[in-house]
Amino acid sequence: MTALPTAQGPTSQEPRQLMVVPDLHGRSDLLRAAVEAFPDAHFISLGDAIDRGPHSLDTISTLMELRAEGRATLLMGNHERMAWEGLRWYRQHQGTHDLGDYRKAMEGLSWWMKNGGESVRRELGGLTLERFPKLLSEYLDALERLVYVTEDGQIHTENPGVPSVLVAHASPPVPHRQHPDPQEALLWLRPFEGPFALPPGVVYSVHGHTPVRMPLRMGRHVYLDLGAYDTGLLALLPLTVQTLSEVTVLAGRGDPSKTNKYPMIGEPVSARALNIRLDGSTRRM
Template sequence: MRMPSFISKRLQSAKSDISRSAYIPAGQRLYVVGDIHGRADLLAAMQAQIDNDVIARPCAEPIEVYLGDLIDRGPDSASVLGELIKRQTTHRIIVLSGNHERMLLEALDDDRMLALWLKHGGCETLSSYGLHGTEVRLADMAAGDVRTLITTTIPCNHFSFLEALPYSYVSGDYFFAHAGIRPKVPLHAQNPNDLIWIREPFLSSSSNHGLIVVHGHTPVVEPEFLPNRINIDTGAYLTGRLTCLVLEANKLSMLGAA
Protein backbone atom coordinates (compact mmCIF):
# COMPACT_ATOMS: atom_id res chain seq x y z
CA MET A 1 0.00 0.00 0.00
CA ARG A 2 1.38 3.39 -0.94
CA MET A 3 2.01 5.65 2.04
CA PRO A 4 -0.31 8.71 2.07
CA SER A 5 1.60 11.95 1.53
CA PHE A 6 0.58 13.39 4.91
CA ILE A 7 2.07 10.37 6.69
CA SER A 8 5.23 10.63 4.62
CA LYS A 9 5.61 14.27 5.64
CA ARG A 10 5.01 13.45 9.30
CA LEU A 11 7.64 10.71 9.11
CA GLN A 12 10.14 13.18 7.71
CA SER A 13 9.32 15.48 10.62
CA ALA A 14 9.59 12.58 13.06
CA LYS A 15 13.10 11.84 11.88
CA SER A 16 14.14 15.31 12.93
CA ASP A 17 12.02 15.44 16.10
CA ILE A 18 12.98 11.99 17.38
CA SER A 19 16.69 11.78 17.97
CA ARG A 20 18.62 9.52 15.62
CA SER A 21 20.15 8.07 18.77
CA ALA A 22 16.82 6.26 19.41
CA TYR A 23 17.52 2.70 18.37
CA ILE A 24 15.98 -0.74 18.22
CA PRO A 25 18.54 -3.50 18.98
CA ALA A 26 20.53 -4.80 16.03
CA GLY A 27 18.81 -7.56 14.10
CA GLN A 28 15.31 -6.67 15.33
CA ARG A 29 12.50 -5.12 13.33
CA LEU A 30 9.36 -4.17 15.26
CA TYR A 31 5.93 -3.99 13.65
CA VAL A 32 3.81 -2.02 16.13
CA VAL A 33 0.06 -2.23 15.51
CA GLY A 34 -2.47 0.24 16.91
CA ASP A 35 -5.92 -0.34 18.41
CA ILE A 36 -7.82 -3.03 16.45
CA HIS A 37 -11.19 -2.92 18.25
CA GLY A 38 -12.76 -5.98 16.65
CA ARG A 39 -11.76 -5.21 13.06
CA ALA A 40 -10.61 -8.71 12.13
CA ASP A 41 -10.65 -7.74 8.45
CA LEU A 42 -8.10 -4.97 9.01
CA LEU A 43 -5.99 -7.22 11.22
CA ALA A 44 -5.83 -9.88 8.49
CA ALA A 45 -4.85 -7.28 5.90
CA MET A 46 -2.18 -5.86 8.20
CA GLN A 47 -0.69 -9.24 8.99
CA ALA A 48 -0.50 -10.00 5.28
CA GLN A 49 1.40 -6.74 4.78
CA ILE A 50 3.76 -7.60 7.62
CA ASP A 51 4.42 -11.08 6.22
CA ASN A 52 5.04 -9.66 2.75
CA ASP A 53 7.40 -7.03 4.16
CA VAL A 54 9.42 -9.68 6.03
CA ILE A 55 9.69 -11.73 2.82
CA ALA A 56 10.76 -8.69 0.80
CA ARG A 57 13.17 -7.45 3.48
CA PRO A 58 14.34 -10.39 5.59
CA CYS A 59 15.63 -9.66 9.08
CA ALA A 60 16.93 -11.82 11.90
CA GLU A 61 14.20 -11.06 14.42
CA PRO A 62 10.87 -9.62 13.27
CA ILE A 63 8.64 -8.89 16.28
CA GLU A 64 4.99 -7.82 16.17
CA VAL A 65 3.78 -5.60 19.02
CA TYR A 66 0.03 -5.11 19.44
CA LEU A 67 -0.84 -2.11 21.62
CA GLY A 68 -4.10 -3.41 23.12
CA ASP A 69 -7.79 -2.68 22.68
CA LEU A 70 -8.10 -5.77 20.54
CA ILE A 71 -11.80 -6.14 21.34
CA ASP A 72 -15.10 -4.21 21.58
CA ARG A 73 -16.88 -1.73 19.32
CA GLY A 74 -15.96 -3.37 16.02
CA PRO A 75 -17.85 -6.36 14.57
CA ASP A 76 -15.52 -9.34 15.09
CA SER A 77 -13.62 -9.36 18.37
CA ALA A 78 -13.90 -13.15 18.59
CA SER A 79 -11.94 -13.59 15.36
CA VAL A 80 -9.34 -11.01 16.41
CA LEU A 81 -8.54 -12.96 19.57
CA GLY A 82 -8.65 -16.27 17.74
CA GLU A 83 -6.20 -15.04 15.13
CA LEU A 84 -3.74 -13.63 17.65
CA ILE A 85 -3.84 -16.82 19.70
CA LYS A 86 -3.08 -18.76 16.53
CA ARG A 87 -0.41 -16.37 15.30
CA GLN A 88 1.61 -16.55 18.50
CA THR A 89 2.36 -20.18 17.63
CA THR A 90 4.07 -19.24 14.34
CA HIS A 91 5.36 -15.68 14.87
CA ARG A 92 7.01 -13.77 17.68
CA ILE A 93 4.30 -11.42 18.90
CA ILE A 94 3.94 -9.21 21.98
CA VAL A 95 0.30 -8.41 22.76
CA LEU A 96 -0.31 -5.74 25.39
CA SER A 97 -3.44 -5.26 27.45
CA GLY A 98 -5.65 -2.27 26.74
CA ASN A 99 -8.39 -0.86 28.92
CA HIS A 100 -11.05 -2.79 27.00
CA GLU A 101 -9.42 -6.13 27.77
CA ARG A 102 -9.24 -5.19 31.45
CA MET A 103 -12.86 -4.00 31.45
CA LEU A 104 -14.01 -7.42 30.24
CA LEU A 105 -11.97 -9.27 32.85
CA GLU A 106 -12.98 -6.97 35.70
CA ALA A 107 -16.64 -7.15 34.60
CA LEU A 108 -16.67 -10.73 35.87
CA ASP A 109 -16.43 -9.48 39.47
CA ASP A 110 -17.53 -5.84 39.45
CA ASP A 111 -21.07 -4.67 38.66
CA ARG A 112 -19.93 -1.14 37.80
CA MET A 113 -17.31 -2.44 35.38
CA LEU A 114 -19.81 -4.85 33.86
CA ALA A 115 -22.14 -1.96 33.03
CA LEU A 116 -19.22 0.10 31.70
CA TRP A 117 -17.98 -2.72 29.49
CA LEU A 118 -21.40 -3.43 28.00
CA LYS A 119 -21.91 0.28 27.30
CA HIS A 120 -18.53 0.69 25.58
CA GLY A 121 -18.46 -2.22 23.17
CA GLY A 122 -19.12 -5.32 25.22
CA CYS A 123 -22.41 -6.01 23.47
CA GLU A 124 -20.66 -5.99 20.08
CA THR A 125 -18.06 -8.40 21.45
CA LEU A 126 -20.71 -10.82 22.70
CA SER A 127 -22.45 -10.57 19.35
CA SER A 128 -19.21 -11.63 17.64
CA TYR A 129 -19.38 -14.87 19.64
CA GLY A 130 -22.87 -15.57 18.28
CA LEU A 131 -25.09 -13.79 20.80
CA HIS A 132 -26.95 -11.58 18.34
CA GLY A 133 -29.48 -9.14 19.76
CA THR A 134 -27.73 -9.38 23.11
CA GLU A 135 -27.98 -5.68 23.95
CA VAL A 136 -31.77 -5.80 24.21
CA ARG A 137 -31.83 -8.96 26.31
CA LEU A 138 -29.12 -7.89 28.75
CA ALA A 139 -31.16 -4.90 29.91
CA ASP A 140 -33.63 -7.30 31.52
CA MET A 141 -31.07 -9.69 33.03
CA ALA A 142 -29.54 -9.75 36.50
CA ALA A 143 -25.79 -9.11 36.67
CA GLY A 144 -25.10 -12.69 37.76
CA ASP A 145 -26.98 -14.06 34.77
CA VAL A 146 -25.09 -11.76 32.42
CA ARG A 147 -21.80 -13.02 33.84
CA THR A 148 -22.90 -16.60 33.34
CA LEU A 149 -23.74 -15.77 29.74
CA ILE A 150 -20.30 -14.19 29.24
CA THR A 151 -18.33 -17.05 30.77
CA THR A 152 -20.26 -19.75 28.94
CA THR A 153 -20.00 -17.96 25.59
CA ILE A 154 -16.41 -16.74 25.43
CA PRO A 155 -13.99 -19.71 25.22
CA CYS A 156 -11.72 -20.41 28.19
CA ASN A 157 -8.57 -20.07 26.08
CA HIS A 158 -9.64 -16.55 25.09
CA PHE A 159 -9.94 -15.61 28.76
CA SER A 160 -6.57 -17.23 29.52
CA PHE A 161 -4.99 -15.26 26.68
CA LEU A 162 -6.41 -11.95 27.97
CA GLU A 163 -5.44 -12.65 31.58
CA ALA A 164 -1.80 -13.22 30.59
CA LEU A 165 -1.35 -9.98 28.63
CA PRO A 166 1.41 -7.68 29.93
CA TYR A 167 0.91 -3.93 30.33
CA SER A 168 4.15 -2.75 28.73
CA TYR A 169 7.13 -3.78 26.64
CA VAL A 170 10.56 -2.27 26.12
CA SER A 171 12.90 -2.59 23.17
CA GLY A 172 15.97 -0.43 22.81
CA ASP A 173 15.03 3.21 23.29
CA TYR A 174 11.27 2.64 23.04
CA PHE A 175 8.63 1.93 25.69
CA PHE A 176 5.33 0.47 24.50
CA ALA A 177 2.04 0.76 26.41
CA HIS A 178 -1.60 0.98 25.42
CA ALA A 179 -2.45 4.46 26.72
CA GLY A 180 0.84 6.00 27.83
CA ILE A 181 2.62 6.68 31.11
CA ARG A 182 2.41 8.93 34.16
CA PRO A 183 4.98 11.70 33.55
CA LYS A 184 7.81 12.00 36.08
CA VAL A 185 7.19 8.48 37.42
CA PRO A 186 10.02 6.04 36.58
CA LEU A 187 8.99 3.68 33.80
CA HIS A 188 9.65 0.62 35.95
CA ALA A 189 7.27 2.01 38.63
CA GLN A 190 4.28 2.84 36.43
CA ASN A 191 0.81 1.97 37.71
CA PRO A 192 -0.89 -0.55 35.37
CA ASN A 193 -4.07 1.57 35.51
CA ASP A 194 -2.16 4.49 34.01
CA LEU A 195 -0.62 2.31 31.32
CA ILE A 196 -4.08 1.36 30.01
CA TRP A 197 -6.23 4.42 30.87
CA ILE A 198 -4.19 7.61 31.04
CA ARG A 199 -4.71 10.60 28.77
CA GLU A 200 -3.75 13.69 30.75
CA PRO A 201 -1.26 14.76 31.92
CA PHE A 202 0.55 12.40 29.55
CA LEU A 203 -0.72 13.75 26.24
CA SER A 204 0.23 17.35 26.96
CA SER A 205 3.53 16.54 28.66
CA SER A 206 6.75 17.66 27.00
CA SER A 207 8.88 15.82 29.57
CA ASN A 208 11.66 13.50 28.55
CA HIS A 209 10.33 10.13 29.73
CA GLY A 210 13.69 8.41 29.40
CA LEU A 211 12.43 6.33 26.46
CA ILE A 212 10.15 7.26 23.59
CA VAL A 213 6.63 6.07 24.46
CA VAL A 214 4.68 4.39 21.66
CA HIS A 215 0.97 4.16 22.42
CA GLY A 216 -2.62 4.12 21.19
CA HIS A 217 -5.86 4.63 23.19
CA THR A 218 -6.52 8.21 22.08
CA PRO A 219 -7.68 8.23 18.44
CA VAL A 220 -5.99 10.70 16.11
CA VAL A 221 -6.71 11.58 12.50
CA GLU A 222 -3.18 10.64 11.52
CA PRO A 223 -0.25 9.08 13.40
CA GLU A 224 1.20 11.59 15.84
CA PHE A 225 4.98 11.98 16.20
CA LEU A 226 6.36 14.05 19.07
CA PRO A 227 9.87 14.10 20.56
CA ASN A 228 8.78 12.03 23.57
CA ARG A 229 5.93 9.89 22.21
CA ILE A 230 4.27 8.38 19.13
CA ASN A 231 0.51 7.76 18.91
CA ILE A 232 -0.66 5.27 16.27
CA ASP A 233 -4.35 4.84 17.17
CA THR A 234 -6.09 5.92 13.96
CA GLY A 235 -9.55 4.77 15.12
CA ALA A 236 -9.76 1.56 13.09
CA TYR A 237 -13.30 0.61 14.09
CA LEU A 238 -14.68 3.97 12.87
CA THR A 239 -12.24 5.03 10.15
CA GLY A 240 -11.29 1.69 8.63
CA ARG A 241 -7.62 2.64 9.08
CA LEU A 242 -5.37 0.36 11.12
CA THR A 243 -1.85 1.69 11.46
CA CYS A 244 1.45 -0.11 11.93
CA LEU A 245 4.69 1.64 12.89
CA VAL A 246 7.84 -0.14 11.73
CA LEU A 247 10.98 0.41 13.81
CA GLU A 248 14.39 -0.88 12.80
CA ALA A 249 17.80 0.41 13.95
CA ASN A 250 17.19 4.19 14.00
CA LYS A 251 14.64 4.21 11.18
CA LEU A 252 10.86 4.68 11.24
CA SER A 253 8.42 3.67 8.50
CA MET A 254 4.75 2.82 8.27
CA LEU A 255 2.36 0.17 7.02
CA GLY A 256 -1.37 0.81 6.75
CA ALA A 257 -4.41 -1.43 6.33
CA ALA A 258 -7.65 0.02 5.02
Protein backbone atom coordinates in the same frame (compact mmCIF):
# COMPACT_ATOMS: atom_id res chain seq x y z
CA MET B 1 16.32 -7.30 32.84
CA THR B 2 13.48 -9.57 31.74
CA ALA B 3 13.04 -10.47 28.07
CA LEU B 4 9.92 -12.15 26.77
CA PRO B 5 10.50 -15.64 25.35
CA THR B 6 10.16 -16.04 21.61
CA ALA B 7 9.68 -19.17 19.52
CA GLN B 8 11.53 -17.77 16.52
CA GLY B 9 14.18 -15.19 17.24
CA PRO B 10 16.51 -13.78 14.59
CA THR B 11 18.82 -16.33 12.98
CA SER B 12 21.29 -13.85 11.48
CA GLN B 13 23.02 -10.67 12.52
CA GLU B 14 19.94 -8.66 11.49
CA PRO B 15 17.42 -8.11 14.32
CA ARG B 16 13.88 -9.29 13.63
CA GLN B 17 11.33 -6.81 12.34
CA LEU B 18 9.00 -5.57 15.07
CA MET B 19 5.72 -3.98 14.02
CA VAL B 20 3.41 -2.05 16.37
CA VAL B 21 -0.34 -2.55 15.74
CA PRO B 22 -2.69 -0.02 17.37
CA ASP B 23 -6.35 -0.39 18.35
CA LEU B 24 -8.06 -2.97 16.11
CA HIS B 25 -11.49 -2.98 17.79
CA GLY B 26 -12.72 -6.11 16.08
CA ARG B 27 -11.19 -5.49 12.64
CA SER B 28 -9.77 -8.95 12.06
CA ASP B 29 -9.65 -8.19 8.31
CA LEU B 30 -7.12 -5.43 8.89
CA LEU B 31 -5.07 -7.65 11.20
CA ARG B 32 -4.90 -10.40 8.60
CA ALA B 33 -3.91 -7.82 5.98
CA ALA B 34 -1.09 -6.65 8.26
CA VAL B 35 0.18 -10.23 8.62
CA GLU B 36 0.05 -10.67 4.85
CA ALA B 37 1.85 -7.38 4.22
CA PHE B 38 4.60 -8.19 6.75
CA PRO B 39 4.82 -12.00 6.86
CA ASP B 40 8.13 -12.09 8.76
CA ALA B 41 7.31 -9.46 11.39
CA HIS B 42 6.74 -9.90 15.09
CA PHE B 43 3.66 -7.85 15.99
CA ILE B 44 3.19 -5.86 19.19
CA SER B 45 -0.52 -5.24 19.72
CA LEU B 46 -1.25 -2.03 21.64
CA GLY B 47 -4.51 -3.43 23.01
CA ASP B 48 -8.14 -2.49 22.39
CA ALA B 49 -8.38 -5.41 20.00
CA ILE B 50 -11.94 -5.99 21.22
CA ASP B 51 -15.25 -4.03 21.30
CA ARG B 52 -16.95 -1.66 18.84
CA GLY B 53 -16.05 -3.47 15.60
CA PRO B 54 -17.72 -6.58 14.20
CA HIS B 55 -15.29 -9.41 14.88
CA SER B 56 -13.65 -9.19 18.31
CA LEU B 57 -13.41 -12.95 18.81
CA ASP B 58 -11.87 -13.56 15.39
CA THR B 59 -9.40 -10.74 16.05
CA ILE B 60 -8.19 -12.14 19.36
CA SER B 61 -8.14 -15.67 17.93
CA THR B 62 -5.68 -14.49 15.26
CA LEU B 63 -3.61 -12.61 17.85
CA MET B 64 -3.44 -15.68 20.09
CA GLU B 65 -2.39 -17.86 17.16
CA LEU B 66 0.39 -15.40 16.35
CA ARG B 67 1.44 -15.36 20.00
CA ALA B 68 1.56 -19.18 20.11
CA GLU B 69 3.85 -19.07 17.07
CA GLY B 70 6.15 -16.59 18.82
CA ARG B 71 5.07 -13.86 16.40
CA ALA B 72 3.10 -11.51 18.66
CA THR B 73 3.35 -9.72 21.99
CA LEU B 74 -0.04 -8.64 23.33
CA LEU B 75 -0.61 -5.57 25.48
CA MET B 76 -3.66 -4.56 27.50
CA GLY B 77 -5.81 -1.63 26.44
CA ASN B 78 -8.47 0.10 28.48
CA HIS B 79 -11.18 -2.01 26.81
CA GLU B 80 -9.44 -5.22 27.86
CA ARG B 81 -9.06 -3.70 31.32
CA MET B 82 -12.82 -3.21 31.53
CA ALA B 83 -13.47 -6.73 30.25
CA TRP B 84 -11.07 -8.10 32.89
CA GLU B 85 -12.68 -6.26 35.81
CA GLY B 86 -15.79 -8.42 36.08
CA LEU B 87 -13.87 -11.61 35.33
CA ARG B 88 -11.26 -11.07 38.05
CA TRP B 89 -13.90 -10.42 40.73
CA TYR B 90 -15.95 -13.41 39.58
CA ARG B 91 -12.88 -15.62 39.85
CA GLN B 92 -12.34 -14.31 43.37
CA HIS B 93 -15.98 -14.98 44.22
CA GLN B 94 -15.56 -18.59 43.08
CA GLY B 95 -12.94 -18.99 45.79
CA THR B 96 -14.49 -16.92 48.56
CA HIS B 97 -18.24 -17.29 47.80
CA ASP B 98 -18.48 -13.73 49.14
CA LEU B 99 -21.53 -11.91 47.80
CA GLY B 100 -19.57 -8.66 47.94
CA ASP B 101 -17.13 -10.09 45.42
CA TYR B 102 -20.02 -11.20 43.22
CA ARG B 103 -21.53 -7.71 43.36
CA LYS B 104 -18.21 -6.22 42.25
CA ALA B 105 -18.05 -8.79 39.45
CA MET B 106 -21.48 -7.78 38.17
CA GLU B 107 -20.60 -4.08 38.46
CA GLY B 108 -17.43 -4.76 36.46
CA LEU B 109 -19.38 -6.59 33.75
CA SER B 110 -21.87 -3.71 33.56
CA TRP B 111 -19.00 -1.19 33.27
CA TRP B 112 -17.62 -3.09 30.28
CA MET B 113 -21.01 -3.58 28.61
CA LYS B 114 -21.75 0.16 28.80
CA ASN B 115 -18.38 1.04 27.24
CA GLY B 116 -18.11 -1.22 24.21
CA GLY B 117 -18.57 -4.74 25.57
CA GLU B 118 -22.14 -4.96 24.30
CA SER B 119 -20.75 -5.49 20.79
CA VAL B 120 -19.00 -8.66 22.02
CA ARG B 121 -22.20 -9.84 23.68
CA ARG B 122 -24.09 -9.39 20.40
CA GLU B 123 -21.34 -11.14 18.48
CA LEU B 124 -21.57 -14.16 20.80
CA GLY B 125 -25.34 -14.13 21.06
CA GLY B 126 -25.03 -13.64 24.82
CA LEU B 127 -22.32 -13.36 27.46
CA THR B 128 -22.32 -13.98 31.23
CA LEU B 129 -19.61 -14.27 33.86
CA GLU B 130 -20.76 -17.83 34.58
CA ARG B 131 -20.18 -18.79 30.93
CA PHE B 132 -17.37 -16.42 30.06
CA PRO B 133 -15.80 -17.30 26.66
CA LYS B 134 -12.67 -19.44 27.16
CA LEU B 135 -10.82 -17.74 24.30
CA LEU B 136 -11.49 -14.28 25.71
CA SER B 137 -10.45 -15.39 29.19
CA GLU B 138 -7.17 -16.83 27.87
CA TYR B 139 -6.54 -13.68 25.85
CA LEU B 140 -7.04 -11.42 28.87
CA ASP B 141 -4.66 -13.59 30.91
CA ALA B 142 -1.96 -13.29 28.22
CA LEU B 143 -1.72 -9.50 28.23
CA GLU B 144 1.24 -7.40 29.35
CA ARG B 145 0.85 -3.79 30.52
CA LEU B 146 3.93 -2.41 28.71
CA VAL B 147 7.14 -3.51 27.06
CA TYR B 148 10.52 -2.04 26.15
CA VAL B 149 12.15 -2.80 22.80
CA THR B 150 15.93 -2.64 22.37
CA GLU B 151 17.98 -2.14 19.21
CA ASP B 152 18.68 -5.87 18.93
CA GLY B 153 14.96 -6.56 18.48
CA GLN B 154 14.43 -8.02 21.94
CA ILE B 155 11.27 -7.27 23.92
CA HIS B 156 11.56 -6.68 27.68
CA THR B 157 8.90 -6.40 30.37
CA GLU B 158 11.21 -4.31 32.58
CA ASN B 159 13.40 -1.33 31.73
CA PRO B 160 16.54 -2.92 30.24
CA GLY B 161 18.81 -0.04 31.23
CA VAL B 162 19.98 0.57 27.65
CA PRO B 163 18.44 2.70 24.88
CA SER B 164 14.95 1.42 24.14
CA VAL B 165 11.46 2.27 22.92
CA LEU B 166 8.60 2.05 25.42
CA VAL B 167 5.35 0.59 24.04
CA ALA B 168 2.09 0.89 26.02
CA HIS B 169 -1.57 1.46 25.22
CA ALA B 170 -2.17 5.09 26.20
CA SER B 171 0.92 6.62 27.83
CA PRO B 172 4.13 5.88 29.71
CA PRO B 173 3.61 4.62 33.28
CA VAL B 174 3.31 7.90 35.18
CA PRO B 175 1.12 8.69 38.20
CA HIS B 176 -1.78 11.04 37.54
CA ARG B 177 -4.33 12.67 39.82
CA GLN B 178 -7.11 10.58 38.28
CA HIS B 179 -4.97 7.43 38.04
CA PRO B 180 -2.45 7.35 40.92
CA ASP B 181 -1.27 3.85 39.94
CA PRO B 182 1.09 4.22 36.94
CA GLN B 183 0.11 0.72 35.75
CA GLU B 184 -3.47 1.96 35.44
CA ALA B 185 -2.57 5.41 34.12
CA LEU B 186 -0.81 3.90 31.09
CA LEU B 187 -4.18 2.49 29.99
CA TRP B 188 -6.19 5.72 30.19
CA LEU B 189 -4.21 8.96 29.81
CA ARG B 190 -4.70 11.19 26.76
CA PRO B 191 -2.00 13.16 24.91
CA PHE B 192 -3.32 16.52 26.18
CA GLU B 193 -2.59 15.33 29.72
CA GLY B 194 1.11 15.09 28.87
CA PRO B 195 3.88 15.42 27.94
CA PHE B 196 4.86 12.50 30.13
CA ALA B 197 8.23 11.76 31.67
CA LEU B 198 9.96 8.78 30.09
CA PRO B 199 11.92 6.21 32.15
CA PRO B 200 15.73 6.38 31.98
CA GLY B 201 17.13 5.11 28.69
CA VAL B 202 13.85 5.37 26.76
CA VAL B 203 14.36 7.26 23.49
CA TYR B 204 10.65 7.60 22.63
CA SER B 205 7.32 5.91 23.35
CA VAL B 206 4.53 4.52 21.14
CA HIS B 207 0.80 4.54 21.93
CA GLY B 208 -2.73 4.12 20.62
CA HIS B 209 -5.92 4.81 22.64
CA THR B 210 -6.59 8.35 21.38
CA PRO B 211 -7.73 8.48 17.73
CA VAL B 212 -5.74 11.03 15.74
CA ARG B 213 -6.07 12.41 12.23
CA MET B 214 -2.83 10.84 11.02
CA PRO B 215 0.18 9.19 12.69
CA LEU B 216 1.57 11.91 14.91
CA ARG B 217 4.35 12.60 17.35
CA MET B 218 3.99 14.92 20.32
CA GLY B 219 7.37 15.52 21.86
CA ARG B 220 8.84 12.05 22.37
CA HIS B 221 5.47 10.27 22.20
CA VAL B 222 4.09 8.71 18.99
CA TYR B 223 0.34 8.13 18.50
CA LEU B 224 -0.97 5.64 15.93
CA ASP B 225 -4.71 5.07 16.48
CA LEU B 226 -6.60 6.14 13.34
CA GLY B 227 -9.99 4.78 14.45
CA ALA B 228 -9.56 1.64 12.34
CA TYR B 229 -12.93 0.08 13.25
CA ASP B 230 -14.70 3.05 11.63
CA THR B 231 -12.24 4.56 9.14
CA GLY B 232 -10.71 1.33 7.81
CA LEU B 233 -7.23 2.82 8.36
CA LEU B 234 -4.66 0.90 10.39
CA ALA B 235 -1.24 2.48 11.06
CA LEU B 236 1.69 0.06 11.46
CA LEU B 237 4.99 1.30 12.87
CA PRO B 238 8.25 -0.66 12.40
CA LEU B 239 10.25 -0.21 15.60
CA THR B 240 13.80 1.08 15.51
CA VAL B 241 15.34 2.71 18.56
CA GLN B 242 17.50 5.60 17.41
CA THR B 243 15.28 6.78 14.53
CA LEU B 244 11.54 6.91 13.91
CA SER B 245 10.64 4.71 10.93
CA GLU B 246 8.06 5.40 8.23
CA VAL B 247 4.56 4.27 9.14
CA THR B 248 2.57 2.03 6.78
CA VAL B 249 -1.17 2.83 6.77
CA LEU B 250 -3.34 -0.04 5.60
CA ALA B 251 -6.52 1.21 3.91
CA GLY B 252 -9.45 -1.22 3.98
CA ARG B 253 -13.23 -1.02 4.20
CA GLY B 254 -14.39 2.09 6.02
CA ASP B 255 -14.73 5.84 5.68
CA PRO B 256 -11.28 7.49 5.79
CA SER B 257 -12.87 10.95 5.88
CA LYS B 258 -13.98 10.25 9.45
CA THR B 259 -10.41 10.90 10.57
CA ASN B 260 -11.23 14.60 10.08
CA LYS B 261 -13.12 14.57 13.38
CA TYR B 262 -10.00 13.46 15.26
CA PRO B 263 -7.49 15.92 16.75
CA MET B 264 -4.36 17.11 14.98
CA ILE B 265 -1.75 17.22 17.72
CA GLY B 266 1.99 17.56 17.45
CA GLU B 267 3.74 16.81 14.18
CA PRO B 268 2.86 14.35 11.38
CA VAL B 269 4.98 11.21 11.13
CA SER B 270 6.20 10.11 7.69
CA ALA B 271 3.73 7.54 6.32
CA ARG B 272 2.86 5.59 3.18
CA ALA B 273 -0.49 4.02 2.25
CA LEU B 274 -1.10 0.37 1.37
CA ASN B 275 -4.51 -0.41 -0.11
CA ILE B 276 -6.35 -3.63 0.77
CA ARG B 277 -8.21 -5.20 -2.15
CA LEU B 278 -11.62 -6.77 -1.63
CA ASP B 279 -10.00 -10.21 -1.99
CA GLY B 280 -7.84 -9.42 1.06
CA SER B 281 -4.58 -8.83 -0.82
CA THR B 282 -2.64 -5.58 -0.56
CA ARG B 283 -1.02 -3.17 -2.99
CA ARG B 284 0.88 0.10 -2.63
CA MET B 285 -1.04 3.28 -3.43
